[in-house]
Amino acid sequence: MKDYKKIGLTFIVALLGAFVAIWAYTSFFEKPEVITVQQDQAMRYASLPSAPQGEAPDLTYAAENSVHAVVHVKVTSKQEVQQYHSNPFYEWFYGDRNPRQQQPRLRQGAGSGVILSADGFIVTNNHVIDGADDIQVVLNDNRQYEAKLIGTDPTTDIAVLKIEEDDLPHLKFGNSDALKLGEWVLAVGNPFNLTSTVTAGIVSAKSRNIGINRVDMGIESFIQTDAAVNPGNSGGALVNMNGELVGINTAIASRTGSYAGYSFAVPASIVGKVVDDLKQFGQVQRALLGVMIQDVDAKLAEEKDIDVIEGVYIREVNENSAAEEADIESGDIILNVDGVTVNSTAQLQEQISQHRPGDVVKVLIKRDGNSKQIKVTLRNMHGDTEIVKASDNRFLGARFEQLTENEKYQLRISHGLKITDLSKGKLKDAGLKEGFIITDVNKEEVESVNDFKRIVNRADGGILIEGKYSTGEPAYFVFGTK
Incomplete structure (x- = not known):
């Protein structure tokens, strides 16, 4: 019992000693100064950042690299106008009039073009210069030249012009096949005659067929973007972030005639081949498989008992064609060309259009559920492999x-x-x-x-x-x- 009293007394003495020490320190020594630090930035949760950490893409290099290589294309054409003299007696009975004379009427139009070489070769759309009697090219520094038409290809809506000048700024072709969905691109052109206009957007889709090119054997495999494109942009440049030419702006999806959200460009993979053909041969060397094709969709898969929806279905093989020679059959499904997957007719056309008659391609087909690779020697529209040069007309x-x-x-x-x-x-x-x-x-x-x-x-x-x-x-x- 004495031990418990002794321990309790010791505890009380120690406690009183502590209070006495605290009282003495606060009474006879200086009080510490309390400093409040105000932070400029708001507090953040570590797991929930208050703002995106990435930066917006820098497109200034691509814009500066391309704007001087894009030109304004002005065209003038003559249209014959039928004039009539009035003959009320004749018109009363027959509702017709007799022609008197024809007088030409000038029609003016404008678009864009892209300089491809220092010596003045320019690519534009065929519909920009179609029917033109006079073609003028205005550079970004306002120098103006008369352009010579080198050649056209309505099937891809591409035309090549030439001006006589040296040391011109120009664009190099980029790899349009390497473009990815969501990748930033720039559209450079002259909408509404507003020269040197640059707009930005992303790649919205690839190998798009919109049914605008209605010429025989027309090829459509457009790059779709949401970069603003308007009348006058046709023939202008679509460039990637490296300032390389990846497409030629050609069309817009619109009910008003002005930009409504989507624009379409011919990919550089097609443009480059067409330009080379026109410069080298005077006309495009069109290579053909010689097949009638259609997309594989759910309806076709059910109809033909196709197990996987993929590739391009061959409905018919033409006689004396490259496909017939290579033993490709109707009902086969083309899965890829030279290792590039094709899941639509537009994708297949794009891959074949990069070749000339006589080129050999490797085609992977599926027949009766089994895959088979076939080498095909492409032919021209006449059924042979001859390269045809433009004649003297x-x-x-x-x-x-x-x-x-x-x-x-x-x-x-x-x-x-x-x-x-x-x-x-x-x-x-x-x-x-x-x-x-x-x-x-x-x-x-x-x-x-x-x-x-x-x-x-x-x-x-x-x-x-x-x-x-x-x-x-x-x-x-x-x-x-x-």
Whole structure:
């Protein structure tokens, strides 16, 4: 009991000693100064950052690198206008008028173009210069030049121009196949005649077919972006963040005629090949598999008992085609070309369009559930591998030129060749006139002088020429080959 009292007394003494020490320190020594620190930044939770940590992409280099290589393309064309004199008595009975004379009316248009080389080769859209009688190119520094048309390809809506100048700023081609969805791109052009305009967006889709190119064998495999593009941007540049040309801006999806959210560009993989062909051969060397194709969707998969929705379905194989020669069959499904996956007709067209007749490609097909790789030697539209160069546009005493898309539209035809000059020769002797448009020779369609020559040179006997005058009046002529 004494021990407990002794321990309790010791505890009380120690406690009193502590109080006495605290009282003495606070009474006889200086009090500490309390400093409040005000922070400039708000407190943040470590696990929930209050703002994104990444930075917006810097597009200044790409813009500066491309804006000086994009030009303003101005075109002037002449349109024939039919004038009439009034004859009330005639019109009362027949509701028609008699033509008096034709006077040309000037039509002006504008678009954009991209300089591809220091010596003045320029790429633009075919629809920008289609039917133009005069083409002017204005550089970013306001220098102006008359441009020469090197060649056009309506199937891809691409045209190549040339101006006489050296040391021009120009763009290099980038890899459009490497573009990824969500990647930043710039559209550079001259919308509404506002020169040197740059807009930014992302890649929204690839290999898009929008049904705008309605020419025979037209190719559509557009890069879709949300970069603002308006009338006047056609033919301008689509560039990546490295300032490389990855596409030529061509179309917009709009009900008003102005930008409504989506724009479309021909990919550089197609543009580069077309430009090289036009510069080297004067016309595009179109390689074909020779098949009728369609996308594989749920409906087709059910109809044909296809286990996996993938690839491109072959509905029909053309006779004397590259596909027939390689033993490709209808019902086969093309999975890839040279290792590049194709899951739509647009993707397949894009891959094949990068080649020329005579090129060999590796095609992976699926047949009866099994995969098989086949080597295919591509052919041209005539069924051979010949590379065809542009001729001098003279044959049988006549000079020709290809029809513009506007002329085809006015005459409601899809093909044809117009006589622009006629001298002594078989065509003049047969009764053909300048301005006559040849559409078919021996029941075969003609689109170029090479087509005309090929049909005539292999003919055995007479030649039947069918066509129309510029008024739309049809006519035909016959003459012998000897």
